[in-house]
Amino acid sequence: MNNEIHAIGLDIGTSKVRCVVGEPGERGVMNIVGYGEAESRGLRRGIVTATDAVAESIKKAVGEAERVSGLEVESAVVNLSGEHFRGENKNGVVAVAGSGREITEEDVERAIESACAMQLPAGWEIINRLPQEFIIDGQDGIMEPVGMTGARLESLVHIVIGPSAGRQNLNKAVKRAGMDVERMMLEPLAAAESTLTDDDKEYGCALVNIGSEITSLMIFGRGAVQHTAVFPFGGLHFTKDIAVGLRVSIQEASKIKQRYGCVASFLLNDDERQENIEIMPVGRTEARGLTKEILCDIMQPRAIELLQHVAHETVRTQAQISSGVILTGGGSNARGMIEIAEQVFDAPTRLGYLDESNFGGLAEQISGPEWAVASGLALSSMRSQVREMNRGNKRPSKMAEWFENFREKFR
Ligand SMILES: Nc1ncnc2c1ncn2[C@@H]1O[C@H](COP(=O)(O)OP(=O)(O)OP(=O)(O)O)[C@@H](O)[C@H]1O
Ligand SMILES: [Mg+2]
Structure with a gap:
């Protein structure tokens, strides 16, 4: 195998920056050899608002991936996101x-x-x-x-x-972090690259990437993209609801959400409903108790509302989604999200794990749906570098380039 090729995916999200480093393995598999994650600063709804802050977050995530892989990262395929697409x-x-x-x-x-x-x-x-x-x-x-x-x-x-400003500012932030942008790729397209099978794309499915402030929808059918839409909400809205409802800080709300949260009350048994959670309200010195049921009562309506918006858009396009709904992004980790989505969409729903036939190496460590975008970006980079190498130094025509991407994605 050719290990001259290093494929780097850089997912610059509103809450986290993630970097995945891959190398070509056997039969088109990408071996993941490094990954890194850092808190993200300087973005709002997927758009860069403070270049230096974003550059710092990129450096941290990439530095981590460099340490794990022992490689120096110079350029990456970067995700493109934003509520206006x-x-x-x-x-x-x-x-x-x-x-x-x-x-x-x-x-x-x-x-x-x-x-x-x-x-x-x-x-x-x-x-x-x-x-x-x-x-x-x-x-x-x-x-x-x-x-x-x-x-x-x-x-x-x-x-x-x-x-175009969104793309240009993202480019500047990556440059400021001392790296080059190899190519930019739409966030849901990257998530699809790592989690969907050819059958999903052929028979039709809805990929829903629930991030922190952005949820994107991409509908596939007959082997191609049929629809794209972006919604200005995500996991942060649950955190804000909890912070307001329980009078706790955003940090505390985020912890409560991830540790005890559930968005489908029918998943809680009687004992769990009454289970007590200790919280620390803002400005108080002693903890207060609340049940898991109350927390679920706060989160469930928000989950239904969020998914209904996406489901309405899917219905509006009259798309056939025989392969169902695939959820990616950190927000899809919320307990009960799959079950609620199944009801709202009235379609089979699954979490978008990395497609095993495409990933090896350290893939198990980053198999969660929040890594789908970064892994998809790296996989896309590897595929285009392998194609370029097989072609020698010949530059492809513009059309050939479109088509190679097209075939690779929608074979
Ligand atoms: N176990 C969990 N339960 C509930 N929510 C979770 C869990 N894990 C992560 N999240 C939420 O997922 C969101 C982050 O998802 P992700 O990392 O995909 O977003 P991002 O890419 O940084 O943001 P965006 O795509 O909107 O720019 C956060 O709101 C976080 O609280
Ligand atoms: Mg994201």
Whole structure:
């Protein structure tokens, strides 16, 4: 195996920065050789608000990953997030003019460009173009049109748009930490890379990444991305509810949530309902008691509300999600979240663990859903470096690059 390749994923989140270091193993597996995590400062809802603070958090997480792996990290694939991103499905049509009406790379590129010709709000840009399928003279479902014959080529493309300032400021923060950005990748796309199987993408599923201040939804079907949406809420909202409801500090609320919290009351047995938890209200010197049932009464309505927003969006798109719902991100660790999501979505739901067929090495240590994004970023980096190496020094055309990503992700 080629160990010249080091794949680094850097997930810069609102509450945590996480770094994963991987190396190619046997049969496309990525061996995780290092990881690091640090408290995050200087972000709001996934957007950089204080560059230096973010850079410090990056240095800490990357430093930790360097110590574990014994490698020096110079660049990384970085997650792109923010509440303003949104996805749209567009189509573009071109006439095939070449000899014998054989479709060329240029035709495909024109068809994709034509789908992407859209009016953007000032300061916005196209973040990602994700081809879904092609239609040649009315025949749909075509994945690789180059070399086929036809007169009319239509492309269906999922386009994600967002403000360019978010990307630029994130870039600056990574640079300030002394690193280069290899590429940026949308947060839910990275989570999908590490946790979804080809069948999930083919038969349809909803990936829901519940972070600290942001929840993102990406719907897959027929092997491609069908919908993207971002919601401005996440795990922090539970913490704030607990802090207000119990008059405790945010730190104390976060601890109570993680240690005793549950968002599905039907999971608590009678003994647990009455189990006493000691809390320390702000400004008091003596502890006060409360039952787990009361804590659950605070958290459950928030979980239902959060998931209902996401489920409504899924229903609105009329997407078929036969493979169900996959939850990733730290917020999905809350006890009962899977069970409540199953009810709200009325679909099978699972936690997004790292897909075992793709990860080895230290994967067990970072198998939790909060690591899905960082691991997916590293896996994506490894895959593109391996492709580049196999290709030699030849630069791929813009179209070839799109397609290699497309095939790799949606094989
Ligand atoms: N066991 C747990 N129970 C409940 N909540 C949890 C648990 N573990 C983590 N969380 C919550 O998950 C959230 C952090 O998730 P994550 O690390 O995915 O967010 P982030 O990537 O930093 O933020 P964002 O994606 O919004 O920018 C926090 O609100 C944290 O309290
Ligand atoms: Mg996140």
